[in-house]
Amino acid sequence: MQHSTAQGRLLVVDCAPGATALTELADLSGLGFEPTVNIRRVTDPELREHIAAQWRTVDFDGFSEEELAQQLEDGGLGYEALKCRAGIPLTEAVLERATSDSLQHRLKLVGRAAAGSDTFDAAAARRLGVALRTTPGANAGAVAELTLALMLDALRSVSRRAQALREGSWGMATANLPTGSLAGARVGLVGTGATARRVAELVRAFGADVWVCGSPRFTPERATGWPGVRVESLEELLEGCDVVSVHVPATAETNGLIGAKELRLMRPGSVLVNTSRASVVRETDLDRALRYPGSGPWHAAVDVFEVEGAGFASPLADNPHCTLSPHAAGMTRSAMQEASRRIVAEFARYVEENNVVSGESR
Template sequence: MNTGQNHRPHGRVLVVDPAPGDTAVTELAALDDLGLVPTVNLRRVSGPELRARIAARWATVDFDGFSEEELARQLEDDGRGYDALKCRAGIPLTESVLERATAGALQRRLVLVGRAAAGSDTFDRTAAQRLEVAIRTTPGANAAAVAELTLALMLDALRGVSRRSNALRAGSWSAAVEGLPTGGLMNARLGLVGSGAIARRVAELGRSFGAEVLVHGSPRFTAERAAQWPGHRVESLAELLAGCDVVSVHVPATVETDGLIGAEELRLMRPGSVLINTSRASVVDEKALDEVLRDRRAGLSWAAVDVFEEEGPGFRSVLADNPHCTLSPHSAGMTLSAMQESSRRLLGEFAEFMKETGLTHGGSR
């Protein structure tokens, strides 16, 4: 561990993964200015020059942030503890990790966790509330980026761009032109499962391509709210699935959405239809999707998936060898501008929390 430079004795923050590129230095300096002295995990920092710049100014460690045991051990820090944690990936902030990070024997206990992303489904929110650990995220910061990739996956699924490219690289013109002419978004019915910021942006983009947009949202998506949308409200999920050429999923991972779309729902989809999932793996049953896609009697003809049950270096999926599916490595929100905006918003959340709690004056509560 590099000890870094001396800092004023205010709060301590463990930065599990800083913002990408030069934004990392800006983010770390802003945390320092807030009175939260960063200790930076270099495991996911790319480039020796950036790593050296960070190590010259701040304390550094190197550990696997996706390992529950390593994360807990770092948060304990040989009894010193941390006031805050910042991350951008879906780290395993389980009840066990939270209990170890808030133990009474620590000099400092964890009181604030911030993730520069919309979701927190890998965090045990119930345990966090019980242990008085505040959780802050940045919903909507990456809406434009996720919507862009969603549209790109739709167009690829409808027009076959990637598979036609692969056929040409293999030297087969006949395979490359198979299935022409194709469908497109013009005059298609585009169904959105979800009514948040990402879904709304997808609706706007879909309309600009000439699609008719239908939306099935949460109970909060009332007829009054729907009237302000670039799309038509649909009462039931079944109606949406059966009535659209393209269905795109945009709901968070919750108890209510777990397994929302399984084999029964997938078999409702109309002939030649396409499914896009850039939300969470738990929403669409991965094995059911694989089976329905392989059944050529089913209406669903293609899927594009950006989220999986097992991601990262240990990636595994039954969809990996499915010939009717486009795969993307959970990259929908990963544009530089989106990640910069997420970092900026999270810093604002940290500043507001510290103002409300006085964290910079004497450390943890």
């Protein structure tokens, strides 16, 4: 079955990294899309040349709402489709401008090569007839790996001890020994998706027990066969675990899920890891809890922040009881290649669902 060669104009806000970008763009072109590629985040000069030799290119800040909207309008031409991998601000205002009747090409499809879409206004997209596609689970293994690494760093103080040795202080490097470990610990997972499940499998291999707390949909029946013990409430999990790791999406229900009240429930000497979204664990509450013994966990490891990128700022930045990671949990080569393959498949599925084959509608 051959796809139409006229699916429409496609704005690629940020393509896949490295050579995968060329494969991704070729595959999208093969589906009949006409890519225009934003090269702002393409740092390899040779790759930029390869892209420019085959496709139209632009250079703009995809994280700027105004620049994104202007580019989607493209002087009145517009685009039928948009592809990204980062959390661009696809707000109601941007979507309204991208679907205006004044445009020659109206936005119909948005694909993000990542699990979340919390920076997208899904309600506005539905109202305006824009399909949203993502790739849940594509980076679950990668996120689980970094989650495990952050747990071990928090428990064993790996990065702190390395820094002490670089500064020539054997005494500081060996302070607070012996340490905790995953062996014999109880690890609590907030969330029941693919990443949480993989974390459960990994920590069990280290000899940890696993407790898990999910949404009301995570019934005893659904928990059958899950690699961990289902607990009824978040409070029970926080009170009963040595390590707590958060794996839920950013939604209205999870906003502020863990704040000062919840942190106070955690055991003395416990560890909190957040590789989900910053909105789930309040940064100011976590910072305060870490600085005052008895008001929360002993240590935290955080990969997500309210303000990220070049303007990064966080109260946790100078907190000695927190390990920091620059939102890099899912950024392995294999995970990003898989996300790229899956988003191309989502674009292909969209074409099939809209019955566009061989250049005409069925």
